Amino acid sequence: MSFRTKLFLVFLITVLASVSLVAYGVTHYTQAAFEEMDAQRTDALVAQFQKEFAQRGDEVVHQVENIANAEITLRMALDLARPNADPSLYVHDATGAAQDHGLDFVEFVNADGTLISSAQYPARVGYKSEWVTAEKDWKDSKAFLKKEELPDGVALSLTVVRTLPVGDKNFYIIGGRRLDQNFLASLVLPAGMRTLLYRNVEPGFVPSALTDAGGEVAQADRFAPIIERIQRSSEPVVQTVNWTTNPADAETFHANGLTGRSKELLGVLLVGSSRRELVTLTTHIFEIAGAVVAAALLVGLLISLWVAARITKPVEELADGAREVAAGRWDTHIRVRGSDEIGQLAGAFNEMTLTLAEQKERLVQTERVAAWRELARRLAHELRNPLFPMQITVENLQRARQLEISSSWKFLTSPPPHCARSWRI
Amino acid sequence: MRILLLFSSPRAFIFSLRFLYLIFFAGVFLAADVPFSRAQNPEDTVRGLARRVAEIRDLPEKVAVEWTNVSSLPEPESIILREAFLKELSNHRQVVVTETSAALLHVAVRETPTNFLVVARVATSAGEEVRMAGMARTAFLPVMTRGNGLRLAKQLLWQQAETILDTGEFAEFPVGGLPGDAVNGAANSVMDIFILKPDAVAIYRDGGERLSEIQELPFVGVVGGYKYASRGLRGEMHRAKDGSVAVTLPGLNCAMRGPGAAGERWSMQCVAVTTTVEATAATAENAQVPTLSSSCDASSWRLIGEATDWTQADRLLLVNAEMKREEAVATVDFAGPVRRVAGTADGRSALALVFNLASGSYEIYRITMVCGR
Amino acid sequence: MRFIVLRWFAGGRLFSAAVATVLACTGGFAAAATTPRYGGTLLVELHAPSLVLDPVKWKIGAPEYAASAQIASVVFDRLLTLDRFGRFQPALATEWSHDAGWRRWQFSLRSGVLFSDGSPLSTADVAGALQELLAEGSPGKAVVTAAGTHVVVQFPSAVPDLLEQLASQRYFIYRRAADGALLGTGPFFVKEFTPAPSGTTIARYRLAASEHCWAGRPFVDALDVNVGVPVLRQLFDLQLGKADVVEVSPDLVRRAAQENLRVWASAPVSLYALQVGADTASPGKGGAAQLASAKVGLGEALSLALDRATMANVLLQRQAEPAASFLPQWLSGYAFIFSSASTMGMGNNVARAKEISGPLFAGASGPAVASPTPLRLRIDAGGDLAKLIAERVAINARQAGIPVQVQPHSLTRDASSGNAASGEKTAETAGLRLVSWRYSSLSARAELDAMVATLQIDKAADEKEKSVEDAEQLYARERRLISERELIPLVVMPEYIGLGAEVRDWMPERWAEWHLADVWLDGKRTAGSSAGAQR
Incomplete structure (x- = not known):
C-alpha cells in the first residue's frame, strides 16, 4: 500500500467518523426532544378532555335543571303524584324534552322508581330504576358517567339527575349526553393525534366497543392488551402499537380509565399520538446525516486525494530524482515546492545532484587537461622536427625580403616539404 | 210491533219479504243438517245452546248463570234470550241457582259483523268448556218504542230501518190561504207528519199512540227515468211560499199540494233537474231559523246539535239568543247523529230525524220543551 | 259544533222574525248546513309509498296494501256490502242465493251499471273478475260462469261465508283491459x-x-x-x-x-304478533324432537314473559289493545275468552317464564347482555311503532332470561320482501319475527285461514278441521293454534283517521x-x- 493510499484512508476514516458522530448526536438529541414534546402534547390533550368532560357535565346539569324547572315537567310531576294517575299520558314527553334541550338521554322517573318516559329507550317504560331512588339527595350532584342501556346496545352517558319534589315525594329527571364518536369528534386535536373511547360493558375486550371520532376502529383487537391492563389495574397505561412493520405507522397510546359513580370502570379513553411525525423527522435527520456523511465522504475523498497528492508529490519526485540519480543522471533536478521539510529535502537533493555534477565536470576537465597535455607533449615532439627547417626558411625569407620582394613570392608558393607535411597534420 | 214496522211501506214490505225468503231459504238448508246456519229463530238457537250446555260432561248439577250482554243487542231482546236459555236449561235437569258457591256458567252475548254470538263458558273438572251459538243480527230488526224526557222532552214518533231523508209536519189546510195565515190555518187544520224516503213521500197522521199511514206518493212514475238509487241522504221538504210543500231530491224537484177539500188527498207534481244543482240551491232556502217557544217563558229558544259526522252519538242543546253552547239550559241525547231538526207549524215542538247508531234505524222524535223538572 | 237548521214552515212573520234572530245570534256559532253540498276536492294523504289498485296484486294481511284497498273501494264496487248492522246490502248484485251444500252460489246483477268509461257492466266482467280473484285464496278454487243476468260460482267444497268474504277483502269487480289496466264501476x-x-x-x-x-x-x-x-x-x-x-x-x-x-278510530284492524321461528332454540341442537320441544318451551316462556297490558296501555298510550288471540273480538266474537287470565296467562309471569327458559338458555341467567347468542328478532313492518313493540318484547324476554336482539327493519327488509313471500324463508332464518297483520276479511274463518296460510303457522293442520266451521269449531281451532305458541299475539290496533x-x-x-x-x-x-x- 502506497503512502498516498494510507494517507488517503487515514484521512477518509477520520472524516467519516467525525461526521457520523455529529449526525448521531444531533439525531439522538432531536428525537429525545420530540418525544418529550409529544408526551407534553398528549398530557395537554388528556387535560383538555378532562376539561371538556367537566364542561359538558356542567352543560348537562344546566339542561337537566332547565327541564326540571319547566312548567310542563312540574305539571307532569304533580299529575303523576296523584293516586291512579295515568302514566301513559307522558310516555312521549321525554323525547320532546330531549329534543327541546339538546340532550341525548332524558328519562322521567316516578317517586317509586318507575320509569315514566324515556327518550332513549321508550320500550323500557314501566320498569323500575332503583339506583335513582337509592340516592337520597341528588341536589347539587355533578355529572357522572353512566352505562346507558339502549335498544341496540349499551352506550356511555354523561348523566345528571335532578329531583322535583312534589309533596313528600320526588320526581326524578335524568338527563344525559352520549359519550360517543360525536363527543370525540367535538374535541379539537392537533394533527396526528386521535382519541378513542372504549365502552367497558363486558368483561374482557370487545372490539366493537371501541370507537374513535370516525366510528369503527380498524384492527381494534390490537388494543386488547391495553384495555385488559386497564381492566385489571385501572392505572393509566402508555403503550405503542405498531400497526405495520413501518415504524412510521406506529402510534403511542395513553390510556386512562373512566369510572362511574361507584368507581366501576365504564370506559377507557385512549389518546393516541401518531409516531409518524417523529419517525419522519428522525428519518429525515437520518437521511440528512446520511447525505452529509456521503457528501463528507466524497469531499473527504477528494480532499484526501488532493491532500495526499499534494503531500506525496514532492516525495515521489524526490524518489524519482533519486532513482534518476541512481540511474546515473547526475544532473537530475527536482522542483522545490515550499520551504517545508519536503522543500528543504528537495533543495538538498538538488544541491546534492549539483555538487555531484560539478565534481564530475571537474573530473572530466582534469582528464581532458591530462589528455591535452599528452597531446601537446606529443605535438610538441612532432612539431619540433619540422620547425627547425621552417626556422631556417623563415630566416631565409627574411633575408630574401630584404633583397627583393618578387623573389619572395616564389619562395612562398613552393613550400618546403616540411611544411606540407605539417598541414596534413 | 215488529210486524208493523215491516209493513211500514211497500218497499219495506218487499224488503221484508226478501228477508223472510232468505230466512225460509236458509231454514230449508238447516233441515238438511248444515252446521253453519245463517238464520234461525234466536230463541230456538239459544235453547239449542242450553241443551248443548246441559250435555257437557261433568257439568255440576247446580249452576249459577251469569248472563252478560256486551253487544248492540237491545237489552229487552237479551232478556228474552236469557229467559229462553234459563228455561231450557232447567228443562234439562239443570238446577239454576243464584248462590255464588255453585259452579258459575258465564253466558255472554257478543257480536261479529254479521252475527250475535252467545258464548257459554263453565269450568269443569276437565277444564273450561265453551259452547257457542250464533244468530244473524238481521234477526233483530228495530223495534218501535216511545220515549219521554224532561225539560227537553223527546218522543219517538217513528222508527224504520230504511233510509229517511227528511221529515216535517205540515198542515193540510193552507190551500188558497196566504202564507201569513198559515199559523191560523194550522190551528184549525189537521197536522200530518211527512216522511221523505228515497223513493216516496209517506204521509202519516199521529193518532196519539201510533202513527198511521194515510198516503204514500212515490216518485217513480211521476217523472220518467227517475232513479232513486242515489248516494247519500239528501233530499228535503219545506213549505214553499205558495203554500205547497216543496220536495227537492237529487235530480228531482217536486211540489205537493194539500187537499182542497175534505176527502181529497195530497197531489204531487215533479220536474227532473240536474243532479248537482238542486241541493246547493236548496241550502239557502233551508237556512231558516230554528226557534222553539213554549208557555214556560216568552223567549225564543234554539236547538243546536254537536255531531259532525255519522260516527258520533249526538245531542241537542237548548240555548237562547244570548247563550253560548256551553251555557245550554237543557240537552237531549240521542243514540246517533241528528240528521235534521224541523220546526213544526205551531212552534211548540220540533221534529228531529236521528240515525240510531246502535240499531241502524232512522228515528223521528218530537222535541218539546217541558216546564220544570 | 254544528248548528242544526230548524226549518220553520209557519210563514212570513215568524220567518222574518226568525231570520232576525239567527242573524243576531250567530256570534257564538259557526253555522253549518246539514244538507250535503256538491263540489270541492277532498284531499287525502296516505303514508303508503304508492297505490296498487289491482286487487290481484295485494298480499293478504300485508299492512302496506290497506291504503290501496281504501282507494280501490271508491274506484271499484263489490257485489254486495255489509253494513254495520249485519245486513248485506246489494251493490252490483241485487239478489243472491245458494244451494243446500253452500257450494253453488248465484248472483243476479244490477242492470244499467256502467264502467267509468261508459261501457256497461256485463256478467262476463263479473265472472272474469271473480274467477281471477277466487283462483287463489281461502274460499277454494272456484269456477265462475256467467249465465244470462246471473253469475254462478261453483266451489268444490262448502263456502257458507262467501257473502262475508265478497263484502270485504279484495273482492272488487273490475274489467281488465288488454293492457292490464283495470276499469271500475265505482x-x-x-x-x-x-x-x-x-x-x-x-x-x-x-x-x-x-x-x-x-x-x-x-x-x-x-x-x-x-x-x-x-x-x-x-x-x-x-x-x-x-x-x-x-x-x-x-x-x-x-x-x-x-x-x-277530529280523529276517528276504527275497530282494531292491525295485529302485531310474535312469530317463533323454527330453529330459534339454538342451545338445544340435539335432534328434531328436542328442537320442537325447545321451540314450544321458548314460545311458552315468551308468552309468559310478555307484558301486553303495559305494551298497549302505557307504551302505546291506550291506542292499542292487548291481544290474546289471532282474530279480534269484533270479528270472531269469542276473543274475549282468550283474554281472561285463567286461560291465557295474560298477566306476565316472569318467574315461571324464567323456569321454562332456564334450561333452554343455560348460562344466560346472568345479565342478559352477557348471554352467548341472543335470538334475533326481525321486524316485518316498518315504522317506529313496530320497533317500539319489538324493543319491548326484547326487554320482556330479557327479564325472563331469554336474550333477544332486535334487528332493525332496514336490515330485515332485504331478507323478506313481504309477508306472504317471506313464508318460506321464515323456517330458514333463525330467531323471532314481529309480524304485523292487517285484517281484511269480514269472515273470521277466512281471516284465520289466510293468516295460517300466509304465516305458515299451522303445518300440522287437520284438513277436516278446515271444512265448514261454526263459531265453536273456529274457536277450538284458534285455541289449538294459540296453544302451539308458534305465533304469539301481542296487541291489536285500530286505524286512526284525522278529519x-x-x-x-x-x-x-x-x-x-x-x-x-x-x-x-x-x-x-x-x-x-x-x-x-x-x-
Whole structure:
C-alpha cells in the first residue's frame, strides 16, 4: 500500500467518523426532544378532555335543571303524584324534552322508581330504576358517567339527575349526553393525534366497543392488551402499537380509565399520538446525516486525494530524482515546492545532484587537461622536427625580403616539404 | 210491533219479504243438517245452546248463570234470550241457582259483523268448556218504542230501518190561504207528519199512540227515468211560499199540494233537474231559523246539535239568543247523529230525524220543551 | 259544533222574525248546513309509498296494501256490502242465493251499471273478475260462469261465508283491459297520476267523480290522494287545512286530540304478533324432537314473559289493545275468552317464564347482555311503532332470561320482501319475527285461514278441521293454534283517521271502510265546483 493510499484512508476514516458522530448526536438529541414534546402534547390533550368532560357535565346539569324547572315537567310531576294517575299520558314527553334541550338521554322517573318516559329507550317504560331512588339527595350532584342501556346496545352517558319534589315525594329527571364518536369528534386535536373511547360493558375486550371520532376502529383487537391492563389495574397505561412493520405507522397510546359513580370502570379513553411525525423527522435527520456523511465522504475523498497528492508529490519526485540519480543522471533536478521539510529535502537533493555534477565536470576537465597535455607533449615532439627547417626558411625569407620582394613570392608558393607535411597534420 | 214496522211501506214490505225468503231459504238448508246456519229463530238457537250446555260432561248439577250482554243487542231482546236459555236449561235437569258457591256458567252475548254470538263458558273438572251459538243480527230488526224526557222532552214518533231523508209536519189546510195565515190555518187544520224516503213521500197522521199511514206518493212514475238509487241522504221538504210543500231530491224537484177539500188527498207534481244543482240551491232556502217557544217563558229558544259526522252519538242543546253552547239550559241525547231538526207549524215542538247508531234505524222524535223538572 | 237548521214552515212573520234572530245570534256559532253540498276536492294523504289498485296484486294481511284497498273501494264496487248492522246490502248484485251444500252460489246483477268509461257492466266482467280473484285464496278454487243476468260460482267444497268474504277483502269487480289496466264501476276513477318529483316521496293521484255511477254521483268533484306522505307531515297538513282525510299514527293520536283535531278510530284492524321461528332454540341442537320441544318451551316462556297490558296501555298510550288471540273480538266474537287470565296467562309471569327458559338458555341467567347468542328478532313492518313493540318484547324476554336482539327493519327488509313471500324463508332464518297483520276479511274463518296460510303457522293442520266451521269449531281451532305458541299475539290496533273541519258525513264502517264517496265538504271550498280544480 502506497503512502498516498494510507494517507488517503487515514484521512477518509477520520472524516467519516467525525461526521457520523455529529449526525448521531444531533439525531439522538432531536428525537429525545420530540418525544418529550409529544408526551407534553398528549398530557395537554388528556387535560383538555378532562376539561371538556367537566364542561359538558356542567352543560348537562344546566339542561337537566332547565327541564326540571319547566312548567310542563312540574305539571307532569304533580299529575303523576296523584293516586291512579295515568302514566301513559307522558310516555312521549321525554323525547320532546330531549329534543327541546339538546340532550341525548332524558328519562322521567316516578317517586317509586318507575320509569315514566324515556327518550332513549321508550320500550323500557314501566320498569323500575332503583339506583335513582337509592340516592337520597341528588341536589347539587355533578355529572357522572353512566352505562346507558339502549335498544341496540349499551352506550356511555354523561348523566345528571335532578329531583322535583312534589309533596313528600320526588320526581326524578335524568338527563344525559352520549359519550360517543360525536363527543370525540367535538374535541379539537392537533394533527396526528386521535382519541378513542372504549365502552367497558363486558368483561374482557370487545372490539366493537371501541370507537374513535370516525366510528369503527380498524384492527381494534390490537388494543386488547391495553384495555385488559386497564381492566385489571385501572392505572393509566402508555403503550405503542405498531400497526405495520413501518415504524412510521406506529402510534403511542395513553390510556386512562373512566369510572362511574361507584368507581366501576365504564370506559377507557385512549389518546393516541401518531409516531409518524417523529419517525419522519428522525428519518429525515437520518437521511440528512446520511447525505452529509456521503457528501463528507466524497469531499473527504477528494480532499484526501488532493491532500495526499499534494503531500506525496514532492516525495515521489524526490524518489524519482533519486532513482534518476541512481540511474546515473547526475544532473537530475527536482522542483522545490515550499520551504517545508519536503522543500528543504528537495533543495538538498538538488544541491546534492549539483555538487555531484560539478565534481564530475571537474573530473572530466582534469582528464581532458591530462589528455591535452599528452597531446601537446606529443605535438610538441612532432612539431619540433619540422620547425627547425621552417626556422631556417623563415630566416631565409627574411633575408630574401630584404633583397627583393618578387623573389619572395616564389619562395612562398613552393613550400618546403616540411611544411606540407605539417598541414596534413 | 215488529210486524208493523215491516209493513211500514211497500218497499219495506218487499224488503221484508226478501228477508223472510232468505230466512225460509236458509231454514230449508238447516233441515238438511248444515252446521253453519245463517238464520234461525234466536230463541230456538239459544235453547239449542242450553241443551248443548246441559250435555257437557261433568257439568255440576247446580249452576249459577251469569248472563252478560256486551253487544248492540237491545237489552229487552237479551232478556228474552236469557229467559229462553234459563228455561231450557232447567228443562234439562239443570238446577239454576243464584248462590255464588255453585259452579258459575258465564253466558255472554257478543257480536261479529254479521252475527250475535252467545258464548257459554263453565269450568269443569276437565277444564273450561265453551259452547257457542250464533244468530244473524238481521234477526233483530228495530223495534218501535216511545220515549219521554224532561225539560227537553223527546218522543219517538217513528222508527224504520230504511233510509229517511227528511221529515216535517205540515198542515193540510193552507190551500188558497196566504202564507201569513198559515199559523191560523194550522190551528184549525189537521197536522200530518211527512216522511221523505228515497223513493216516496209517506204521509202519516199521529193518532196519539201510533202513527198511521194515510198516503204514500212515490216518485217513480211521476217523472220518467227517475232513479232513486242515489248516494247519500239528501233530499228535503219545506213549505214553499205558495203554500205547497216543496220536495227537492237529487235530480228531482217536486211540489205537493194539500187537499182542497175534505176527502181529497195530497197531489204531487215533479220536474227532473240536474243532479248537482238542486241541493246547493236548496241550502239557502233551508237556512231558516230554528226557534222553539213554549208557555214556560216568552223567549225564543234554539236547538243546536254537536255531531259532525255519522260516527258520533249526538245531542241537542237548548240555548237562547244570548247563550253560548256551553251555557245550554237543557240537552237531549240521542243514540246517533241528528240528521235534521224541523220546526213544526205551531212552534211548540220540533221534529228531529236521528240515525240510531246502535240499531241502524232512522228515528223521528218530537222535541218539546217541558216546564220544570 | 254544528248548528242544526230548524226549518220553520209557519210563514212570513215568524220567518222574518226568525231570520232576525239567527242573524243576531250567530256570534257564538259557526253555522253549518246539514244538507250535503256538491263540489270541492277532498284531499287525502296516505303514508303508503304508492297505490296498487289491482286487487290481484295485494298480499293478504300485508299492512302496506290497506291504503290501496281504501282507494280501490271508491274506484271499484263489490257485489254486495255489509253494513254495520249485519245486513248485506246489494251493490252490483241485487239478489243472491245458494244451494243446500253452500257450494253453488248465484248472483243476479244490477242492470244499467256502467264502467267509468261508459261501457256497461256485463256478467262476463263479473265472472272474469271473480274467477281471477277466487283462483287463489281461502274460499277454494272456484269456477265462475256467467249465465244470462246471473253469475254462478261453483266451489268444490262448502263456502257458507262467501257473502262475508265478497263484502270485504279484495273482492272488487273490475274489467281488465288488454293492457292490464283495470276499469271500475265505482264513484271515482283515476284521472291522473303525478309521480313524486325528484327529492320528495309524495306522488299524487287525482280521482275524478264518475257522473254515471249507479249509486249516484259522489258529492265531491275529485279526490286528491297524496301518497308517501310522512305521518307527522300528514298531521301538520291536517292542522293547516291542507288535507281533509289523513292517517294518524297511533302515537300521534293523543297529540291530535290535544290539538282538537277530529280523529276517528276504527275497530282494531292491525295485529302485531310474535312469530317463533323454527330453529330459534339454538342451545338445544340435539335432534328434531328436542328442537320442537325447545321451540314450544321458548314460545311458552315468551308468552309468559310478555307484558301486553303495559305494551298497549302505557307504551302505546291506550291506542292499542292487548291481544290474546289471532282474530279480534269484533270479528270472531269469542276473543274475549282468550283474554281472561285463567286461560291465557295474560298477566306476565316472569318467574315461571324464567323456569321454562332456564334450561333452554343455560348460562344466560346472568345479565342478559352477557348471554352467548341472543335470538334475533326481525321486524316485518316498518315504522317506529313496530320497533317500539319489538324493543319491548326484547326487554320482556330479557327479564325472563331469554336474550333477544332486535334487528332493525332496514336490515330485515332485504331478507323478506313481504309477508306472504317471506313464508318460506321464515323456517330458514333463525330467531323471532314481529309480524304485523292487517285484517281484511269480514269472515273470521277466512281471516284465520289466510293468516295460517300466509304465516305458515299451522303445518300440522287437520284438513277436516278446515271444512265448514261454526263459531265453536273456529274457536277450538284458534285455541289449538294459540296453544302451539308458534305465533304469539301481542296487541291489536285500530286505524286512526284525522278529519278536516270541513269534512261532513264521514260514515265509515268500524272495520275501517271509509266510504269516501259519501263524504261532502262544507265551507268555502265547495262554493264553486271549480274551486277544487283550482287548488
